Amino acid sequence: MKVVLQNVTKIFPSRNKKSKESVIAVDDFTFTVPDGKLVGLLGPSGCGKSTTLYMISGLQKVSGGKIYFDDDDVTDLAAEKRGVGLVFQNYALYPHMTVRQNILFPLQNLKGDDKLSKDEMLDRATTAARLVQIDELMDRKPSELSGGQQQRVAIARALVKMPRVLLLDEPLSNLDARLRLQTREEIRRIQRETGITTVFVTHDQEEAMSISDLIVVMKKGIIQQIGKPQDVYDDPVNLFVAKFLGTPPINVFEGKVENGALYIGEDAVLKVEGVEDKAVNVGVRPEGFVYDPAGPLSCKLTGIEVMGRDMSVVSEKDGKVVRSIINSDVTVDPTLAEVRYTLKPNKVFIFDKTTEERIRF
Amino acid sequence: MVDNKQQWKAWLYLSPAIILLLVFTVWPIINTIRMAFLDGYKGLEAAGGATFSFGVQNFVKVVKYQKFLQCLGNTALLCVLTVPISTLLALFIAVCLNSIKALQKPLQTIFFLPYVTNTIAIGMVFAAMFNIVGSFIGTQNELISNAGIINNIITFFGGSNVNWINTGSSYAANIAVMVVYIVWNALPFKILILLGGLQSVNKQYYEAAKVDGTSRSRTFWRITVPLLSPMIAYVVITGFIGGFKEYSSVIGIFGQSMGPANDAGRLNTMVGFIYDALSSNNQGRASAAALILFGIILVVTLINLYVSKKRVHY
Numbered sequence: 001m002k003v004v005l006q007n008v009t010k011i012f013p014s015r016n017k018k019s020k021e022s023v024i025a026v027d028d029f030t031f032t033v034p035d036g037k038l039v040g041l042l043g044p045s046g047c048g049k050s051t052t053l054y055m056i057s058g059l060q061k062v063s064g065g066k067i068y069f070d071d072d073d074v075t076d077l078a079a080e081k082r083g084v085g086l087v088f089q090n091y092a093l094y095p096h097m098t099v100r101q102n103i104l105f106p107l108q109n110l111k112g113d114d115k116l117s118k119d120e121m122l123d124r125a126t127t128a129a130r131l132v133q134i135d136e137l138m139d140r141k142p143s144e145l146s147g148g149q150q151q152r153v154a155i156a157r158a159l160v161k162m163p164r165v166l167l168l169d170e171p172l173s174n175l176d177a178r179l180r181l182q183t184r185e186e187i188r189r190i191q192r193e194t195g196i197t198t199v200f201v202t203h204d205q206e207e208a209m210s211i212s213d214l215i216v217v218m219k220k221g222i223i224q225q226i227g228k229p230q231d232v233y234d235d236p237v238n239l240f241v242a243k244f245l246g247t248p249p250i251n252v253f254e255g256k257v258e259n260g261a262l263y264i265g266e267d268a269v270l271k272v273e274g275v276e277d278k279a280v281n282v283g284v285r286p287e288g289f290v291y292d293p294a295g296p297l298s299c300k301l302t303g304i305e306v307m308g309r310d311m312s313v314v315s316e317k318d319g320k321v322v323r324s325i326i327n328s329d330v331t332v333d334p335t336l337a338e339v340r341y342t343l344k345p346n347k348v349f350i351f352d353k354t355t356e357e358r359i360r361f
Numbered sequence: 362m363v364d365n366k367q368q369w370k371a372w373l374y375l376s377p378a379i380i381l382l383l384v385f386t387v388w389p390i391i392n393t394i395r396m397a398f399l400d401g402y403k404g405l406e407a408a409g410g411a412t413f414s415f416g417v418q419n420f421v422k423v424v425k426y427q428k429f430l431q432c433l434g435n436t437a438l439l440c441v442l443t444v445p446i447s448t449l450l451a452l453f454i455a456v457c458l459n460s461i462k463a464l465q466k467p468l469q470t471i472f473f474l475p476y477v478t479n480t481i482a483i484g485m486v487f488a489a490m491f492n493i494v495g496s497f498i499g500t501q502n503e504l505i506s507n508a509g510i511i512n513n514i515i516t517f518f519g520g521s522n523v524n525w526i527n528t529g530s531s532y533a534a535n536i537a538v539m540v541v542y543i544v545w546n547a548l549p550f551k552i553l554i555l556l557g558g559l560q561s562v563n564k565q566y567y568e569a570a571k572v573d574g575t576s577r578s579r580t581f582w583r584i585t586v587p588l589l590s591p592m593i594a595y596v597v598i599t600g601f602i603g604g605f606k607e608y609s610s611v612i613g614i615f616g617q618s619m620g621p622a623n624d625a626g627r628l629n630t631m632v633g634f635i636y637d638a639l640s641s642n643n644q645g646r647a648s649a650a651a652l653i654l655f656g657i658i659l660v661v662t663l664i665n666l667y668v669s670k671k672r673v674h675y
Contacts, residue, residue, distance in 0.1 A: 057572060058572075059568050059571065059572065079568075079571050079572050080571055080572065080573070080574035080575070081574070084572060085572075086568075086569070086572045088565050088568070088569060090563075090565065092563065092565035092566055092568070092569040094566060094569075094583075094584060094587075095588070096587040096588065096590075097587075105570075105573060105575075105583075106573035106574070108579075109573055109574045109575050109576070109579065110574075157569075157573075161573065
């Protein structure tokens with residue numbers, strides 16, 4: 001089932017009674033979550049991504065706009081009638097119930113025609129538990145489970161009622177680094193196996209990039225860019241998106257365009273056709289540097305971090321730290337005072353200084 | 362670990378508290394046990410040089426005493442009636458208070474007022490509310506010159522006056538008044554504890570329940586009550602302990618006679634029995650009764666703890 005958000009806006013009234021200023025948490029959000037896809041809402045804290053998720057769930061009312069599940073207008077439908085599964089950031093497992101009771105709980109709420117027999121409920125619960133691989137922990141209490149296991153129980157509880165949409169609020173933020181990698185694969189697998197349209201919220205770009213079919217990058221309640229993770233990474237529309245995606249982050253230089261050439265400091269690094277002459281911000285992805293003793297860009301070498309597969313060369317350009325990822329087949333003499341690079345044109349982005357919008361060349 | 366040479370300093374600093382505790386808490390407990398097991402112990406005679414032999418005569422006397430059984434019955438009845446009623450009522454009010462936004466603070470203050478009001482003063486107001494001045498002679502509504510507010514309300518709705526606490530009143534009416542008064546008096550503390558518990562429950566449990574389409578009553582019984590169970594257990598246990606020590610509430614309503622004028626002592630309680638024994642200089646009997654009361658409270662509390670271990674979640 002697809003989820004359509006049409007001009008969805010959320011305005012929180014000001015808490016301070018004196019200033020009448022209200023906060024626009026989500027501003028004119030229009031977007032379609034395609035059927036059966038996994039979509040990541042990505043942005044720094046306070047960008048309105050969780051609010052968007054809660055509006056889809058129905059726990060938050062919209063201030064304006066419409067939400068459709070397929071063709072049904074659910075804008076004014078109460079949360080319990082939308083048939084969504086929601087996984088909370090801290091899981092919100094009922095601490096006094098066992099894993100089995102937690103997973104059964106949504107099924108026991110069903111009434112009328114949907115009412116299930118005890119055996120059917122147990123069947124469904126066991127299936128859901130198997131899907132997330134916790135069927136051996138059914139008699140434990142949440143406090144006896146690790147973070148990752150609690151997370152799975154929460155997902156099982158959300159899945160057991162066969163929701164039309166699965167919503168995950170920062171699903172990995174309470175897990176340690178190793179578990180995070182494992183669990184995000186898990187989420188991807190579960191989503192693929194069930195084919196449920198899934199929306200999840202994260203501030204971790206790596207998480208969003210690694211498992212989403214589509215990512216929505218948000219800033220201060222406004223959508224910046226929507227697309228496949230690789231497309232957004234390769235083709236950011238503005239400086240914010242370019243900076244937000246990628247580890248290590250993109251290197252940003254003060255630069256200028258003069259007579260069809262792009263300058264970083266005094267170095268003419270690239271030919272850029274059809275761009276008017278002006279001062280610009282230049283973003284270069286770490287993997288966009290090619291070590292080349294005859295290259296146009298010169299930086300002061302400060303250190304080399306070897307990471308096995310490749311290495312990270314740390315240098316300085318006009319007082320700014322430059323981090324580049326170089327294939328470790330190349331040897332860089334760490335005693336050099338200066339390193340020189342050529343730049344890969346498709347890894348270099350130019351942004352307007354004031355609007356921070358991308359200038360294409 | 363404190364340096365051995367420095368330990369005397371620690372003891373020095375602790376000594377004021379320890380000495381006070383020894384004199385006013387530890388010694389009286391030991392002395393109570395001693396007096397309870399000295400047959401027929403009377404303080405005045407002991408001061409005059411009389412000696413008493415060890416034995417269980419005091420306990421035998423107390424248990425055989427008709428009045429003692431009456432006091433025990435009154436106390437147990439009041440406990441059994443007031444603890445569940447006040448707990449359920451407090452839970453209901455706390456949930457209501459927790460679910461409203463406007464007026465929550467002022468209402469909280471109003472509900473808390475009885476807690477900071479003197480028990481005897483409250484008792485006198487209740488006595489006035491249930492009181493009648495004059496007496497029933499002839500038919501029920503005759504010769505009552507001045508009924509309390511409760512009887513005024515009853516007659517306003519077409520009922521006839523009830524003799525709640527005056528001469529000739531029934532035991533059931535007396536107990537009813539006591540229950541209303543004790544419950545009302547016990548509510549604020551319980552509401553405060555339960556409301557505090559409710560406010561510390563993570564709101565996400567309710568959001569999760571809402572998304573899953575849980576009905577209100579199911580949310581209450583399956584989520585709110587279990588999550589509140591530690592507070593409920595606490596309130597019930599302290600309620601029973603307080604209930605067995607009930608005394609001043611009876612004084613508040615009935616005064617020193619501990620019952621309607623024609624049947625003094627009818628509503629006497631365990632603590633009242635102990636005071637009576639003391640005032641007739643029977644310290645031995647009073648001590649024995651105090652130890653019995655201690656034993657009862659201990660057993661009831663152990664039962665409570667045992668039940669709550671099974672019922673209180675996490």
